[in-house]
Each structure stands twice: as structure tokens, then as C-alpha cells.
Amino acid sequence: MEIKPISIEQQEQLSKIATSQDWTPCQVTLSSGVTLDNVYLANHDEYLRSWGRINKEMLVPIEEVISIEESPNALPVSLSKKLYDAGESGMGYCVFKIVYDTGATFDVVTGNAVDFVPSPEGLTIRNIVDVLPHEGSRQAYLNGLDYKWCLFKGL
Structure with missing residues (x-):
């Protein structure tokens, strides 16, 4: 599984969302038009340091994300x-x-x-x-x- 780089536009959108950890709770819209309210965005290396392994069934590919916003379900x-x-x-x-x-x-x-x-x-x-x-x-x-x-x- 190849992890792709985050784009400049995605970085800008992500930077507008506050987080208390190395992972950011977000809402994302995918290129298919589907919106997912509960997605953590995280640098691959930081994720591995914190969580140790990747569950492929829980992954959303960064290259499919066209919009990153605050989640309506994330705690302050x-x-x-x-x-x-x-x-x-x-x-x-x-x-x-x-x-x-x-x-x-x-x-x-x-x-x-x-x-x-x-x-x-x-x-x-x-x-x-x-x-x-x-x-x-x-x-x-x-x-x-x-x-x-x-x-x-x-x-």
C-alpha cells in the first residue's frame, strides 16, 4: 500500500482545523461526492509512532480527498x-x-x-x-x- 503526499491545497485546509494530537479529526469530501464526517487525518510516520500498525479497511486514500473541513462530531x-x-x-x-x-x-x-x-x-x-x-x-x-x-x- 503506497501512501501519497498531501497536496498544498489539502495542507491549507487541514491547517485551519485545530487539534490536540498528531492526528486531526475532520470531515472530508471525496472525489466520488461522498462526505465522511468522522475521519482522522495524520502524517503516516506520526500515525505509525502512535498506533503501530495500519488497518487497511479503515483507510481513506488522501488522493481521493477533495475537501477537508471541521467535523460536526468532533469534541472541542x-x-x-x-x-x-x-x-x-x-x-x-x-x-x-x-x-x-x-x-x-x-x-x-x-x-x-x-x-x-x-x-x-x-x-x-x-x-x-x-x-x-x-x-x-x-x-x-x-x-x-x-x-x-x-x-x-x-x-
Whole structure:
């Protein structure tokens, strides 16, 4: 599998999206017209340092990406940073509580990539005011959202 370089235009689009890690949670539009809301863009070498191996089924080729924007499902950077700084809750997973401006809370369980979270009906990521690492139920929870990876050379 050959990883292609990121284009200058893609670099410019990616630079407008804040991230707390070496991978950036994004929404991408592909040359086929399909829009994917939950995609991490990452430099191939950085990805390998953090994750160790590539799952080919989870890859989106960089050469198919025509547009890179903020994801409608990614936590605000300050909150994702709080979760990443707290580290995993157990071997290979994170448990946390999302606190909304309405007072509602939801427990979420994800793998070690924590940025993409579900929102209950009527609420969005813009309503999230806090996350509480390692708090929440391991029996009654929402799963983090499924995502893809888009790896590139360069940058």
C-alpha cells in the first residue's frame, strides 16, 4: 500500500482545523461526492509512532480527498485534550462523561481515539461544556462514533 503526499491545497485546509494530537479529526469530501464526517487525518510516520500498525479497511486514500473541513462530531479541542491528557481508562479504552449545557450527561466508551462522540437528539457538540475522564458507566453508555483514517506523506 503506497501512501501519497498531501497536496498544498489539502495542507491549507487541514491547517485551519485545530487539534490536540498528531492526528486531526475532520470531515472530508471525496472525489466520488461522498462526505465522511468522522475521519482522522495524520502524517503516516506520526500515525505509525502512535498506533503501530495500519488497518487497511479503515483507510481513506488522501488522493481521493477533495475537501477537508471541521467535523460536526468532533469534541472541542480543549475537551479532547483533557481526555487525551487523562490517558486511557483501561487497556485500550476510554470511559468518560459528557456534560451538556442543558445539564444532561451521557456516558461514552471509546477506544484510545476519543474525538468523535455521539450527540443525543436535539444536542450537538456545540452544547458540550465539559468532559469528565474515567467517569461514567461501563454498563449503560453510548459508543464513540465509528471513524476512518486518512494517512499522508509530507507536512
